[in-house]
Structure formats: C-alpha cells, structure tokens
Amino acid sequence: MTAPHTTLPLDLDAEEVEAIGRELDAIYDETIASLGTDDERYIKRLIRTQRTLAVGSRVVMEAGALLRARRGRGVRSGPGARVGLGLLGLGAVGLGLAKVLENMEIGHNVMHGQWDWMDDPEISSTTWEWDTTCASDHWKHGHNIVHHTWTNVMGKDRDIGYEILRTSSEQPWNPVYLAQPAYNTLLMLLFEYGVGLHELDPEKLLSGTTEEKATQVELLRGFARKAGRQMAKDYVLWPALAGPRFADVAVANASANLLRNVWAYLIIFCGHFPDGVHLFDCQVVEDETRAGWYLRQLLAAANIEGSGPFHLVSGNLSFQIEHHLFPDMPSNRYAEVSVRVRGLCERYGLPYNTGRFSRQIGTTMRKIWRYALPGGEDSRTDAPAVAEPARAAA
Amino acid sequence: MRIKERVGEVVDAFATPLRASHYVELVNPLWSSHRLQARVEDVWDETPDARTLTLRPGRGWRRHRAGQHIRVGVPIDGRRFTRTYSISSSPERRDGCITITVKVLEGGRMSGHLVRDLRPGTHLPIGLPQGDFLVPEAVPVRPLLVTAGSGITPVMSMLRTWALVGNMPDVAHLHYAPTRHDVIFGAELERLAAEHRRYDLHTVLTRSDGGSHFCREQLDALCPDWQEREVWVCGPQGLIEAVEDHHRDAPGARPVHVERFRASLAEIDADARGGTATFLSGGTEVEADADATTPLLRVAEDAGLNPAHGCRMGICHTCDVPLATGSVRDLRTGDLIDEPGRAVQICTAAAAGDCTIDLQETS
Numbered sequence: 001m002t003a004p005h006t007t008l009p010l011d012l013d014a015e016e017v018e019a020i021g022r023e024l025d026a027i028y029d030e031t032i033a034s035l036g037t038d039d040e041r042y043i044k045r046l047i048r049t050q051r052t053l054a055v056g057s058r059v060v061m062e063a064g065a066l067l068r069a070r071r072g073r074g075v076r077s078g079p080g081a082r083v084g085l086g087l088l089g090l091g092a093v094g095l096g097l098a099k100v101l102e103n104m105e106i107g108h109n110v111m112h113g114q115w116d117w118m119d120d121p122e123i124s125s126t127t128w129e130w131d132t133t134c135a136s137d138h139w140k141h142g143h144n145i146v147h148h149t150w151t152n153v154m155g156k157d158r159d160i161g162y163e164i165l166r167t168s169s170e171q172p173w174n175p176v177y178l179a180q181p182a183y184n185t186l187l188m189l190l191f192e193y194g195v196g197l198h199e200l201d202p203e204k205l206l207s208g209t210t211e212e213k214a215t216q217v218e219l220l221r222g223f224a225r226k227a228g229r230q231m232a233k234d235y236v237l238w239p240a241l242a243g244p245r246f247a248d249v250a251v252a253n254a255s256a257n258l259l260r261n262v263w264a265y266l267i268i269f270c271g272h273f274p275d276g277v278h279l280f281d282c283q284v285v286e287d288e289t290r291a292g293w294y295l296r297q298l299l300a301a302a303n304i305e306g307s308g309p310f311h312l313v314s315g316n317l318s319f320q321i322e323h324h325l326f327p328d329m330p331s332n333r334y335a336e337v338s339v340r341v342r343g344l345c346e347r348y349g350l351p352y353n354t355g356r357f358s359r360q361i362g363t364t365m366r367k368i369w370r371y372a373l374p375g376g377e378d379s380r381t382d383a384p385a386v387a388e389p390a391r392a393a394a
Numbered sequence: 395m396r397i398k399e400r401v402g403e404v405v406d407a408f409a410t411p412l413r414a415s416h417y418v419e420l421v422n423p424l425w426s427s428h429r430l431q432a433r434v435e436d437v438w439d440e441t442p443d444a445r446t447l448t449l450r451p452g453r454g455w456r457r458h459r460a461g462q463h464i465r466v467g468v469p470i471d472g473r474r475f476t477r478t479y480s481i482s483s484s485p486e487r488r489d490g491c492i493t494i495t496v497k498v499l500e501g502g503r504m505s506g507h508l509v510r511d512l513r514p515g516t517h518l519p520i521g522l523p524q525g526d527f528l529v530p531e532a533v534p535v536r537p538l539l540v541t542a543g544s545g546i547t548p549v550m551s552m553l554r555t556w557a558l559v560g561n562m563p564d565v566a567h568l569h570y571a572p573t574r575h576d577v578i579f580g581a582e583l584e585r586l587a588a589e590h591r592r593y594d595l596h597t598v599l600t601r602s603d604g605g606s607h608f609c610r611e612q613l614d615a616l617c618p619d620w621q622e623r624e625v626w627v628c629g630p631q632g633l634i635e636a637v638e639d640h641h642r643d644a645p646g647a648r649p650v651h652v653e654r655f656r657a658s659l660a661e662i663d664a665d666a667r668g669g670t671a672t673f674l675s676g677g678t679e680v681e682a683d684a685d686a687t688t689p690l691l692r693v694a695e696d697a698g699l700n701p702a703h704g705c706r707m708g709i710c711h712t713c714d715v716p717l718a719t720g721s722v723r724d725l726r727t728g729d730l731i732d733e734p735g736r737a738v739q740i741c742t743a744a745a746a747g748d749c750t751i752d753l754q755e756t757s
Contacts, residue, residue, distance in 0.1 A: 032698075033698070035471075035472055036471040036472045037469070037471055037472050038472075039472055040469055040472035040473075048420060051412075051416065051417060051420055052420055055417050055420070117472075117473060117698075117700065118469070118472055118473055118474060119473055119474040119475075119700040119702075120469075120474050122429065129411035129412075130411065131411060226411075229407065229410045229411070230410065230411075232407060232410075233407060233408060233409075233410050237404075237407055237408050238408065
C-alpha cells in the first residue's frame with residue numbers, strides 16, 4: 001500500500017508555489033470585481049425558470065392522473081389513458097430536472113455564499129433552504145466548513161468515500177468493504193437521505209458523552225423535521241390532489257426524486273473519486289499557506305468535460321476544480337475562469353484532472369468495485385500527479 | 395383569522411421549503427405575501443435633477459400617513475442598496491399608487507441611478523411606511539411649513555391630502571429653492587395657492603431676486619403671525635438649525651417638528667485622524683483606509699462589502715454592528731467609542747484611528 005501524501009506531490013519550490021497562489025488570487029479578485037448586472041440577471045432568471053418548471057411539471061402530473069382516473073368508468077384503455085401516462089412521465093422528468101437545477105446550480109451555490117454579494121435577502125446563504133431532505137444548516141457546516149477546508153485530508157474530510165466507501169488503496173481495508181458495491185448503489189438511489197444524515201456520527205450517538213449525544217439527537221431531529229416536510233409534500237399532499245390516482249402521483253414524484261438523486265450522486269462522485277485525484281495525510285496541512293491550500297484543492301478535484309447545458313444541470317460542479325479553488329465565486333463564471341486555471345497549470349506543469357463523463361464515472365466505479373477487496377495499488381490511480389492526461393489534452 | 399392561517403399553512407406545505415407566495419410571485423410580484431415589492435408605473439422629471447417615481451405597492455402594503463417615508467431597495471450593478479424617501483403623494487389618492495421624488499445628490503450613487511436609469515415596469519423591494527413627521531389626524535392647528543429643495547416631498551403629501559379632502563387649514567408655507575427651475579412641484583404649488591384662499595405660499599429663490607436664506611426679518615415680513623403657528627420644517631441641515639435656533643430664542647414660539655434627510659453631524663476637528671478600518675465579513679477580513687469623516691458604512695461599501703443598512707442617518711439601527719477593536723467616532727455627537735463590543739451605527743460613525751468592525755455579528 002502506498003501512503004497518502006505527506007507533502008504535496010509536486011516538483012515545485014516554495015517560491016513557485018507562492019507565485020501560483022498570487023496568480024490564483026488575482027484571477028479570483030478580477031472575477032469578483034467584474035460581477036454585475038448580467039450575473040444578477042442570470043441567477044434571478046434561473047430561479048424564475050426553475051420555479052416555473054417545478055410548478056408546471058406538478059400541474060402536468062396532476063392532469064395526467066386525472067386523465068387516468070376517467071379510465072375507471074368502463075373504458076379499460078384508450079388514447080386518454082395513454083396520454084395520461086405520458087403526462088405523468090413528462091411531469092416526473094420535468095420535476096426531476098427542476099429538482100436537479102434547484103439543488104445543484106441554485107441551492108448548492110447560493111449556500112456557498114456565491115450570491116451573497118448581491119445583498120438580496122432572498123438569494124442569500126443565510127436564508128436559503130433547498131428542496132431535499134438535508135437541512136441547509138447541517139449541510140453548510142458539513143460541506144462548506146469541513147469538506148472545503150480539509151478537502152481530501154484523511155481523518156478530517158468526511159467526504160472521502162462519504163465515510164462508508166473505500167475509494168483508494170490509501171484507506172485501510174476492512175471486511176465491511178466487501179459489500180460496498182451494494183451499499184454504494186443504495187447510496188446512489190437514496191442520495192438525498194445519505195446527504196441528510198451525513199453529519200450524523202452513529203458512534204457518538206450510541207456511546208458518546210452526554211453532550212455529544214445531545215448534539216447527535218439534535219441533528220437527527222433537524223433531519224426528521226426537514227425530511228418529514230419534504231416527504232409530506234411529495235408523497236402525501238400532491239398525490240392526495242389526484243384522489244383515486246394517488247399512487248400515480250406518488251410514483252411520479254418518487255421518480256423525480258430518484259432522477260435527481262442519481263444525477264447528483266454521479267456528478268459529485270465524478271468531482272472527487274476518478275483516477276488521478278489525491279488523498280493527503282494530516283501532515284500536509286501543518287503550516288499550510290494559502291497557496292498550498294490552493295494546490296491541495298487542485299489535486300483533490302476533477303472536472304468533467306461537456307456542453308453548456310451539461311454544465312448547467314451539473315450545477316457547474318463539472319468545474320469541480322474551479323469550484324474547489326473558489327467556492328464562493330458565482331458558478332456562472334467557472335467556465336471562463338477554467339480557461340485561465342488550465343493555462344496556469346500548463347505553464348507550471350501542474351495536473352488538471354479533466355475528462356469525458358464516461359471516463360470520470362468509469363474510473364470512479366472501477367475503484368469502488370476494486371477497493372472493496374484488500375490491497376489494490378493501481379499504477380493508473382497512483383500515477384505521479386504531474387503526468388496526468390490533462391496536459392496532453394490541453 | 396385562525397382558519398385563514400391554518401389554510402395558509404396547508405397551502406404552504408405544498409410548496410415547502412418555499413411558500414406558496416414564491417410561486418404566486420411568478421405570475422405577478424405584487425401578489426406575493428412573503429415580501430413587499432412595488433412596480434414603477436411612471437417616471438416624471440420634475441426639474442433637471444429631480445424625478446418623481448409613481449410606485450404601485452403590492453400585497454401587504456399599509457396606507458401611509460402624510461409625512462411618512464419608506465425604504466426603497468435598488469440593484470445597482472447587481473448589488474442591492476437601500477435608501478429612505480419621503481412619500482410625496484396623499485394617502486387619499488384613489489389609484490393605490492404612491493409617489494416618491496428623488497433629487498440627485500452630489501456623488502449620490504443611488505439617487506443618480508433612480509433619476510437617470512430607472513424604467514417603468516421595474517419592480518423594487520420597499521418597506522412599510524415609517525416616521526413621525528406627521529400632522530395631527532384632526533384638523534391641524536394653523537401650520538407654518540418651512541421647506542427647501544427636496545424637503546418639499548413629505549409636506550407635499552400633507553398639502554395634497556388637505557386639498558383632496560377639501561379641508562385646507564390656514565397654512566403659511568415658506569419654500570426655498572435656488573432658482574425657479576429648481577422648484578420641485580412648482581406649478582402644482584402655485585395652482586394650490588391659487589385655488590385655496592387659506593393656503594399662503596411664499597417661494598423664496600435664494601440665487602435670484604436677491605432672495606436670502608431663512609432669517610427673522612424674512613419670517614416677520616412673510617408670516618407676521620408665526621408665533622401663533624406650529625412649525626413643520628424639512629430640508630437641509632442649515633435650514634433646520636436656523637428654524638430651531640430662531641424658535642428656541644423666541645418667546646412664546648410654538649413647537650417645531652423636524653424631518654431630516656441627513657443626520658446632523660458634529661464639528662470634527664480638521665486634524666482628526668482616520669486609520670485602517672478592518673471589516674470581518676463571512677470568515678474573511680477586509681481592510682480599507684478610512685478617514686475621520688467618511689461613515690464606515692460608505693468605507694465598507696467602497697471596499698466591495700455591502701453591510702445591512704437602512705436609513706443611512708442613524709435612525710433605524712439596521713446597520714448596528716459591534717466594535718471589535720480600536721476606536722470610532724459618532725459623527726453626530728463627536729463622541730469617541732472605544733469599548734470593544736459596543737454597538738456602532740456604521741452609517742453615522744467614522745474611524746478614529748485603526749478599528750475593527752465585526753460585520754457578521756448584528757448587535
């Protein structure tokens with residue numbers, strides 16, 4: 001087994017590292033200074049579109065259920081019933097897309113504070129509550145503070161394998177991991193619940209101090225409140241509107257949630273687990289400078305290549321590298337910033353882990369299957385950072 | 395009412411984590427109940443540098459009283475700024491609209507935008523009417539109105555109300571403007587004076603006609619019975635001070651009601667020194683050079699921050715944040731504040747040496 005990196009796996013001297021830090025600071029400062037009316041229009045238009053799509057899809061869904069309800073009176077099938085089924089499917093896909101946009105390009109990014117510069121109390125990291133079972137205040141702690149500070153530092157970042165998966169030979173093996181292909185699939189299907197309970201520490205809940213137990217109980221309560229409201233909406237209230245076709249709407253809503261869960265899972269896993277991303281030992285963060293932090297983010301994240309609409313439905317997390325370098329920069333700017341970051345990587349011979357969706361998800365899944373078994377040093381995974389395919393591709 | 399609330403809760407449950415109002419807003423922003431907005435119906439240039447905006451407030455609006463003001467938020471380059479403006483229309487106006495009249499201030503970021511760039515059809519976030527620059531609901535005692543420049547706006551609401559309800563009291567009105575072209579609502583004021591015998595208007599042009607600023611002789615000449623009149627004064631600091639000083643010394647003078655558009659500031663020594671202001675915001679520190687007279691709110695905004703704020707004149711306390719270290723000066727009193735943890739109204743406080751302000755904590 002190789003050890004996780006105790007120093008940054010780069011062939012650069014301290015001066016070069018600091019120079020890179022200054023360049024990245026400059027990219028950030030220039031981009032933030034250029035924010036203006038166009039950016040404001042982007043997020044407001046997106047929110048309007050997303051809400052229209054969400055409510056429109058639900059109406060289409062109810063109409064579909066209504067058409068199918070008429071079938072009960074004598075007519076076993078017919079064009080009405082088929083159209084009804086079609087509308088239900090259309091509504092489910094539309095709602096799934098609306099939830100994807102809300103969770104990823106809007107909610108995730110708003111809660112990172114990317115839009116706080118507008119000083120609009122409605123589009124603020126302090127007030128946003130997103131359309132998933134995860135309570136936003138829990139998520140902001142676990143994600144913004146823990147994950148984005150300690151990215152890929154073993155023992156500090158709970159997002160490494162989401163605490164339950166072994167995604168690197170650097171994580172010690174345990175027989176439980178034999179089942180990881182199975183529970184990985186469950187995590188994908190039920191991703192929103194996984195995220196909702198991510199902050200929970202079962203050990204502290206069962207055998208922690210009184211104070212630790214109380215904190216864990218409070219976390220569970222917060223999750224139950226939020227998840228309860230979400231489930232009441234999708235599996236009780238909207239289905240009830242369909243009367244006898246209750247189940248139609250409940251199933252359509254479950255499909256929408258499933259679509260969102262699988263998509264979010266895929267994009268997020270592609271950001272941190274494909275071949276070429278690095279894990280670090282705690283020693284790396286001792287006396288870490290800002291420039292060092294930048295480089296660790298660069299080595300810990302992976303991008304996905306794709307078209308404009310693909311980046312949009314990915315919440316621009318397909319620019320995971322840029323997101324990790326500049327988590328509070330409005331996501332609509334990542335595309336233009338990525339060109340500059342890539343150029344910088346080229347000049348200093350740094351890796352820039354990017355690839356097609358199929359490559360990123362393929363290597364991620366291969367790891368999850370491979371590392372279920374002990375050992376697993378893999379020359380492809382543990383290749384020296386500097387020799388990444390990005391250089392050839394650029 | 396309880397049943398209505400219950401129904402509201404159930405309807406909102408369909409929209410969780412949002413509220414039904416967030417979807418209603420898609421159809422018409424004025425129908426939303428979770429935040430108050432107004433649509434700009436019309437813009438009208440009163441003078442070369444003052445413009446009246448006709449606003450239609452949405453659901454949740456509460457009728458104002460003549461003389462009150464509202465907070466208006468306007469996005470400039472994507473960022474929202476907030477300012478306070480007097481309502482110049484009468485609460486008796488029938489079409490459900492209100493008007494505010496904005497004069498461009500020298501170096502004014504927001505007033506310039508409102509006067510030059512705003513187009514009808516825009517929606518602006520607004521606040522509910524506030525303020526106690528009011529005349530009694532009953533027929534007022536014989537009022538003396540003293541106004542200058544855009545200080546006419548709250549008083550215009552009073553005059554329009556009396557004219558609309560057909561109950562014009564015995565009003566004496568002194569209005570100051572540099573030239574005839576600068577008189578906001580000039581034609582309407584003259585029309586009111588012509589139609590209402592009991593409304594006695596004196597427009598003093600300070601830059602022509604050899605006109606002068608407010609003084610005792612002028613008051614004696616234009617309004618000899620001033621001792622019998624309660625005073626409402628609105629305009630620049632100099633005018634307000636002149637009227638207050640005059641009435642403080644005059645025996646038997648009636649009360650003076652004051653509306654300020656800017657905080658009255660204390661004299662600050664010419665050799666007072668500023669320093670480096672450090673703002674703690676969202677886990678980061680922002681440093682800026684701050685002189686001894688620029689409010690820290692403005693310093694923070696110029697440094698790219700946008701702290702919560704409201705009136706910008708030390709009244710509403712929206713901008714209060716604790717002092718972390720160093721010392722600041724209250725520009726209204728000249729007092730030094732150097733006790734860590736003390737609330738600082740950053741709209742009316744400037745640096746007095748180096749200081750650190752904790753923008754994350756509202757106090």
